[in-house]
Amino acid sequence: MELLILIFLPLVGALITAAIAKQNASKTIALAFSILTLAATISVLCKFTPDASMQFVVNYPWIQQLGINFHAGIDGISIITIILTNILVPLIVLSTFKHVYKNANAFYALILFMQSGLLLVFTALDGFLFYIGWEAALIPIYFICAMWGGKDRIKINMKFFVYTIAGSLFMLLGIIYLYLQNPANNFDINAFYALNLDSHQQGWVFWAFFIAFAIKMPIFPFHTWQPDTYTAAPAPGTMLLSGIMLKMGIYGVIRWLLPVVPQGVQDWAYLAMILSIIGIIYASVIAFTQKDAKRLVAYSSIAHVGLIAAGIFASYSLGSGGIQGLQGVMVQMLSHGINVVGLFFVLDIISSRLHTNKIEELGGLAKVAPQLAITFLIIVLGTVALPGTNGFIGEFLLLFSVYNYNAWMGAIAGLTIILGAVYMFRMYQKVMLGTTNDLTITFTDIKGTEKIVLYTICVLIIVMGVYPKAVLQLSEASVQHLLEQVNQKLTGLN
DSSP states (O other): OHHHHHHHHHHHHHHHHHTOOOHHHHHHHHHHHHHHHHHHHHHHHHHOOOSSSOEEEEEEEEEGGGTEEEEEEEOTTHHHHHHHHHHHHHHHHHTTTTOOOTTHHHHHHHHHHHHHHHHHHHHBOBHHHHHHHHHHHHHHHHHHHHHHOOTTHHHHHHHHHHHHHHHHHHHHHHHHHHHHHOTTOSOBHHHHHHOOOOHHHHHHHHHHHHHHHHHHTTOTTTTTTHHHHHHHSOHHHHHHIIIIIHHHHHHHIIIIITTTOHHHHHHHHHHHHHHHHHHHHHHHHHHHTOSBHHHHHHHHHHHHHHHHHHHHHHHHHTGGGGHHHHHHHHHHHHHHHHHHHHHHHHHHHHHHHHSOOBGGGOOOHHHHOHHHHHHHHHHHHHHTTOTTSHHHHHHHHHHHHHHHHOHHHHHHHTHHHHHHHHHHHHHHHHHHSSOOOTTGGGOOOOOTHHHHHHHHHHHHHHHHHHOTHHHHHHHHHHHHHHHHHHHHHHHHHO
């Protein structure tokens, strides 16, 4: 029952919000339901046992003729993504309180509808249900970006939509193929885990799923939709995309790709790692050249996700010794989501006051907005993985895993820390330090809901950096169990 409440509470909120025409009422109702969902998450977390078992399981027949069930549950892997989603959505909603949106009821209803779809993705234990959640999370973000985005939003979002729909169709073909190979004639994840596909079959299924997940993260060369979409989207849309939605791809690789087709992963892991590491270097180099701060952060996100992807495949290849890498993935998913939402919110504050994110047009903001400068610096320090911040432990574990897999790959992937520090501090210096100009002298410091959002993010950055054990112990048993499942299946196949 707790899980059903968790999944459907935002959906109920979306329906109520959609029926409210007033701007202030719709945003207040959306915030209330996002906070209620966070409270339900805390209740689930208090009852959660950090072992390898699947908990809060619901399994109801849905379309019995096709073997489709509403089968969902929570373990140590999914609990991390649930926490991420339900912490960030209230902050994202709260970040909009200084803005006025046309058709605000539809805007906030779409945010809550997307939250429900995301939670369905992160808890689904039925392949068809997973696909429904995957698409349910895509539709609202498309309309958010297309209706409230910036210049050329229709053209840019059409590219985004075509990319993601094409990837989704590949994944759907993979799910249908697994269903046809399943003697039980259902979409149950455990039945998919038990399938004994040969190497050729696993290779095809690997690519069917991997393309969908690589587009969503995104991994080079499937990334080309991302910078334009992040830049053109309204700030809440960018936060949803970067903070939560890209984690769908990471989660999909861990939950659906590794255990279902381990031989396919083994055959193609090296290529996947090469693509991920190319993405790290490519995105970091391109970030140096950006004159728009929002695009710079968009490219930095590609670099960070490239390291996460490389860590996943390195951890898998290391077998039982890869637990540190997958634990790094768990921490980094949470850390990256918090940090990138903070970065985009700071840039939204600047843009809403000065109507620009051009780095060269800014400068000296620390003199007129010291509180913004301090919070922005803490977020930047977390982003560049300074020890004592949330970004450090995840990147350390990921690099440790990649280095153990291949020392040269580890060394190249490690450049993400150096390059990231250079372009992030360079942006901070040009935006916040120096002298004010005719534009920035009029800037006002953060206040009200802006303080609440940024202070909360800064507290999370510091607390996670000082005490990462709270996150690591939630996922450790489930990560270990997943690797054991993969190793047992590989041993049986060989």
